[in-house]
Amino acid sequence: xATTAPxxxxxxxxxxxxxxxxxxxxHGCTVLSLLAGRSAASLERARKAGMRDATPDRIAxxxxxxxxxxxxEAVGLAERLAPALRAAARKPVYVDxxxxxxxxxxxxxxxxxETGAIFVDGGIIGPPPEPDSSKTRLYVSGPEAGxxxxxxxxxxxxxxxxxxxxAASAMKMSYAxxxxxxxxxxxxxxxxxxxxxxxxxxxxxxxxxxxxLLKWLTSQMPKMPAxxxxxxxxxEEIAAFVGITHPGSRLYGxxxxxxxxxxxxxxxxxKGCEKLDAFCAKxxxxx
Numbered sequence: 001x002a003t004t005a006p007x008x009x010x011x012x013x014x015x016x017x018x019x020x021x022x023x024x025x026x027h028g029c030t031v032l033s034l035l036a037g038r039s040a041a042s043l044e045r046a047r048k049a050g051m052r053d054a055t056p057d058r059i060a061x062x063x064x065x066x067x068x069x070x071x072x073e074a075v076g077l078a079e080r081l082a083p084a085l086r087a088a089a090r091k092p093v094y095v096d097x098x099x100x101x102x103x104x105x106x107x108x109x110x111x112x113x114e115t116g117a118i119f120v121d122g123g124i125i126g127p128p129p130e131p132d133s134s135k136t137r138l139y140v141s142g143p144e145a146g147x148x149x150x151x152x153x154x155x156x157x158x159x160x161x162x163x164x165x166x167a168a169s170a171m172k173m174s175y176a177x178x179x180x181x182x183x184x185x186x187x188x189x190x191x192x193x194x195x196x197x198x199x200x201x202x203x204x205x206x207x208x209x210x211x212x213l214l215k216w217l218t219s220q221m222p223k224m225p226a227x228x229x230x231x232x233x234x235x236e237e238i239a240a241f242v243g244i245t246h247p248g249s250r251l252y253g254x255x256x257x258x259x260x261x262x263x264x265x266x267x268x269x270x271k272g273c274e275k276l277d278a279f280c281a282k283x284x285x286x287x
């Protein structure tokens with residue numbers, strides 16, 4: 001006998017959240033969200049993804065709640081939904097899918113579990129999912145992880161990460177610390193070489209000695225400035241994951257400052273962003 005597709009709350013309708021919602025609706029799920037006060041662009045993404053506006057009470061009545069917000073908003077969302085979760089007659093599975101440290105996810109776990117709802121730790125790796133969802137994986141962990149893994153039947157890739165609550169977040173922190181940390185390092189050197197007038201020489205050398213690295217950097221860089229504002233808190237979470245007393249944590253504190261500066265440049269003069277675009281254009285022969 002066919003099972004009924006779950007009703008899923010996806011909060012919020014950003015680039016990732018709306019793409020996740022679209023995969024779920026395409027596979028028969030009803031997807032709700034909190035749309036009040038969202039920008040016109042967010043509302044349009046929600047409409048295209050098939051997301052329906054709902055109150056916190058209706059969100060709490062869903063089968064599964066996916067929290068997909070900027071890292072700095074993850075705890076606040078759990079606190080905002082806590083009264084509705086506490087009042088819900090049938091408790092949902094609450095999955096925190098955000099780029100936060102294991103310590104932060106344990107705080108969210110405590111907030112959610114106090115309401116009687118079921119908590120699952122999650123971490124998304126990959127771009128907003130497209131029909132080939134194998135490129136994007138929602139890792140889940142904790143004793144109730146299997147209850148979120150059911151979404152693997154509805155258009156998502158949801159591998160269960162062995163371990164307790166915090167294991168999926170540790171996986172996400174480790175992966176993002178390499179990829180986004182390295183993006184910050186690469187961008188810093190691209191800008192420094194441009195200021196020094198050695199960008200062409202750097203590109204020529206890397207084309208010979210590090211072609212794969214150059215290709216990766218120049219494919220990642222054009223997409224980075226628009227996301228930089230989200231990555232500030234993520235770098236701070238990674239710094240906490242590394243350990244505040246560990247020298248490596250300072251690398252990610254500096255990366256947070258770098259992404260903050262890039263985000264401000266993206267919203268303002270775009271001088272740094274234009275230099276990064278010019279470097280990538282030269283490296284890929286598009287200038």
